[in-house]
Amino acid sequence: MTDTGPAPAPMASGRQGSATRTDGAGGVELRNVTKRFVTPTGAAMTAIRDVTLTVEPGQFCAVVGPTGCGKSTTLTLAAGLEMPSAGSVRVSGEPVTGITKGASFVFQSDALLPWKPVLDNVALGPMFRGMNKAEAKERARDWLRTVGLAGFEQHYPHQLSGGMRKRVSLAAALINEPSMLLMDEPFSALDVQTRAIMSNELLTLWDRQKPSVIFVTHDLEEAIGLADKVVVITAGPGTVKAEFEIDLPRPRGDVQSIRFNKRFLELYQQIWEALREEVDEAYARTSRTADRAQAAGGRV
Amino acid sequence: MSAEALSTGAGMAAASDEATLAAAARARVQKRKREVILGQVTVLFVIVAGWQVAALTGVIDPFFFGSPWGIVVRLYDWMLNGTAYGSFWLQIWVTLEESILGFIVGVVSGIICGVALGEIPYLADVFGPYIKIVNALPRIVLGSIFVMWLGLGLPSKVLLAAVLVFFVVFFNAFQGVRSVDRNLISNARILGASRLQVVRHVVFPSAMTWIIASLHVALGFSIIGAIVGEFLGSEKGLGLVIATAQNTFDANGVFGAMLVIGLLALSAEWVMAKLEKRLLAWQPKGNGDSTIQGL
Numbered sequence: 001m002t003d004t005g006p007a008p009a010p011m012a013s014g015r016q017g018s019a020t021r022t023d024g025a026g027g028v029e030l031r032n033v034t035k036r037f038v039t040p041t042g043a044a045m046t047a048i049r050d051v052t053l054t055v056e057p058g059q060f061c062a063v064v065g066p067t068g069c070g071k072s073t074t075l076t077l078a079a080g081l082e083m084p085s086a087g088s089v090r091v092s093g094e095p096v097t098g099i100t101k102g103a104s105f106v107f108q109s110d111a112l113l114p115w116k117p118v119l120d121n122v123a124l125g126p127m128f129r130g131m132n133k134a135e136a137k138e139r140a141r142d143w144l145r146t147v148g149l150a151g152f153e154q155h156y157p158h159q160l161s162g163g164m165r166k167r168v169s170l171a172a173a174l175i176n177e178p179s180m181l182l183m184d185e186p187f188s189a190l191d192v193q194t195r196a197i198m199s200n201e202l203l204t205l206w207d208r209q210k211p212s213v214i215f216v217t218h219d220l221e222e223a224i225g226l227a228d229k230v231v232v233i234t235a236g237p238g239t240v241k242a243e244f245e246i247d248l249p250r251p252r253g254d255v256q257s258i259r260f261n262k263r264f265l266e267l268y269q270q271i272w273e274a275l276r277e278e279v280d281e282a283y284a285r286t287s288r289t290a291d292r293a294q295a296a297g298g299r300v
Numbered sequence: 301m302s303a304e305a306l307s308t309g310a311g312m313a314a315a316s317d318e319a320t321l322a323a324a325a326r327a328r329v330q331k332r333k334r335e336v337i338l339g340q341v342t343v344l345f346v347i348v349a350g351w352q353v354a355a356l357t358g359v360i361d362p363f364f365f366g367s368p369w370g371i372v373v374r375l376y377d378w379m380l381n382g383t384a385y386g387s388f389w390l391q392i393w394v395t396l397e398e399s400i401l402g403f404i405v406g407v408v409s410g411i412i413c414g415v416a417l418g419e420i421p422y423l424a425d426v427f428g429p430y431i432k433i434v435n436a437l438p439r440i441v442l443g444s445i446f447v448m449w450l451g452l453g454l455p456s457k458v459l460l461a462a463v464l465v466f467f468v469v470f471f472n473a474f475q476g477v478r479s480v481d482r483n484l485i486s487n488a489r490i491l492g493a494s495r496l497q498v499v500r501h502v503v504f505p506s507a508m509t510w511i512i513a514s515l516h517v518a519l520g521f522s523i524i525g526a527i528v529g530e531f532l533g534s535e536k537g538l539g540l541v542i543a544t545a546q547n548t549f550d551a552n553g554v555f556g557a558m559l560v561i562g563l564l565a566l567s568a569e570w571v572m573a574k575l576e577k578r579l580l581a582w583q584p585k586g587n588g589d590s591t592i593q594g595l
């Protein structure tokens with residue numbers, strides 16, 4: 001997929017290469033956000049604690065942190081799927097009270113409807129928003145062409161490879177022209193080569209619409225290669241440990257080769273220092289829990 | 301040049317090897333199919349012939365156990381001369397009509413209630429215990445009440461069949477709604493779907509696999525409901541044919557009617573399998589072929 005490909009109708013406004021969106025929409029602002037869940041046993045558990053995080057309109061923000069530290073929870077708060085227990089969540093300057101307007105979500109498991117052909121899946125967004133069916137499908141067709149899947153319109157999701165399904169998910173998310181794109185470990189189920197290809201394509205697509213992005217990943221290389229800013233979250237209950245501006249020039253080009261860039265390696269070193277402690281801490285905690293469980297089991 | 305010739309030769313050999321292998325595999329499959337059919341026919345023949353011989357030689361009493369030939373004669377007589385309450389075809393049609401109507405009413409109401417309770421937790425919490433209680437009762441007994449209420453005609457049978465079908469479909473629809481992938485719902489909501497759109501485009505189709513799985517059992521129940529209803533009191537239908545045969549110690553008649561009901565159920569199953577295949581065309585192939593279940 002290249003920029004010389006046919007530009008679909010929804011992307012008429014060519015903001016290519018500009019640092020931020022001109023309309024200023026899509027900025028995310030979490031202020032002192034805490035989220036607690038009530039576990040099935042009735043106990044309250046804190047998923048994230050006192051998180052303050054700002055993503056500028058059009059900024060690409062990657063979030064890394066150990067498993068279970070509350071990364072997905074943060075995304076559901078920004079999407080308006082969950083409400084914070086304390087603190088405030090604002091998107092595009094508006095407080096989030098329900099499903100956030102202008103948001104799109106890409107899940108780790110492709111959230112495609114298995115009983116609908118690819119074309120219908122991509123057409124869902126416009127259709128839900130009241131566009132008539134024929135028009136929605138026409139747009140979906142354009143988007144499938146954009147992500148390099150022309151000719152696969154009538155395939156069912158299970159007939160495609162993991163990478164192709166991911167492209168469909170991207171098209172389905174971007175067809176709504178989101179001002180904020182939330183991605184929860186979107187490429188972690190893909191093999192290494194496919195992941196590199198998808199990363200490049202994501203950057204190309206992002207460059208066209210310039211939504212703000214919160215990209216959750218456990219792969220630090222991926223985070224640095226893609227993002228303007230990398231946020232490290234502490235072991236659960238998560239809070240922001242450190243933020244790192246990624247000053248690598250854009251366009252980044254091939255995410256595979258940027259890894260050998262000197263500045264990339266410096267940044268990697270720095271961020272890994274911060275991340276490692278948290279990963280170690282999370283690991284130590286789970287193994288302590290396991291030990292306790294084992295000890296308890298031994299006594300019985 | 302010789303190397304080239306050699307390599308193409310090898311290629312051709314490989315290709316023909318492949319072809320013979322494929323042909324051999326096909327032949328093996330065909331052979332196995334023939335063997336299975338042969339085995340099935342043999343089993344049927346042994347049973348029918350054994351039954352007939354045993355009846356002829358007096359090993360079993362044909363008065364109580366009937367005989368294959370006796371059944372054929374009985375069915376032929378019914379088709380030619382009809383029964384005491386109209387032509388045999390009419391009896392079949394009456395039972396079929398009751399079953400189909402009961403099936404439709406039960407399936408539709410089961411789906412509506414199942415989806416509604418699955419979607420609205422408050423309703424589920426309120427009605428949950430009552431539905432469990434009603435489900436624990438032997439519902440077939442309701443047939444007597446329905447005959448008292450609605451008389452000997454078609455409605456009482458339809459209602460009994462519908463009640464039996466309802467619970468099967470209801471529980472599956474409910475479970476289906478409850479087990480919808482949360483991510484699919486979240487994604488649809490973020491894409492802009494209203495609650496109704498979520499139900500229509502995500503929840504219902506997702507529950508459909510569960511519902512369809514219940515339809516096979518439901519189909520059997522609809523026929524059972526109609527027959528039992530006719531047993532309990534009716535003026536027409538295969539259930540009445542059986543009841544009459546029972547009262548006159550006509551074993552061949554009971555078996556004959558049973559055979560006809562079995563054939564009805566099998567054809568209904570066949571239609572159902574076709575329908576299922578259409579509705580679930582989106583599913584990946586595999587998971588074995590579903591075998592037809594008799595009643």
Ligand SMILES: Nc1ncnc2c1ncn2[C@@H]1O[C@H](COP(=O)(O)OP(=O)(O)O)[C@@H](O)[C@H]1O
Nearest residue numbers: 037038039047066067068069070071072073074
């Ligand atoms: N709906 C929920 N109900 C109860 N606990 C939850 C819920 N969602 C997340 N949690 C808990 O919150 C913590 C953070 O989860 P999550 O945000 O998924 O972490 P991450 O995505 O960083 O791995 C976990 O311990 C998880 O068990």
Ligand SMILES: [Mg+2]
Nearest residue numbers: 071072073184
């Ligand atoms: Mg997660």
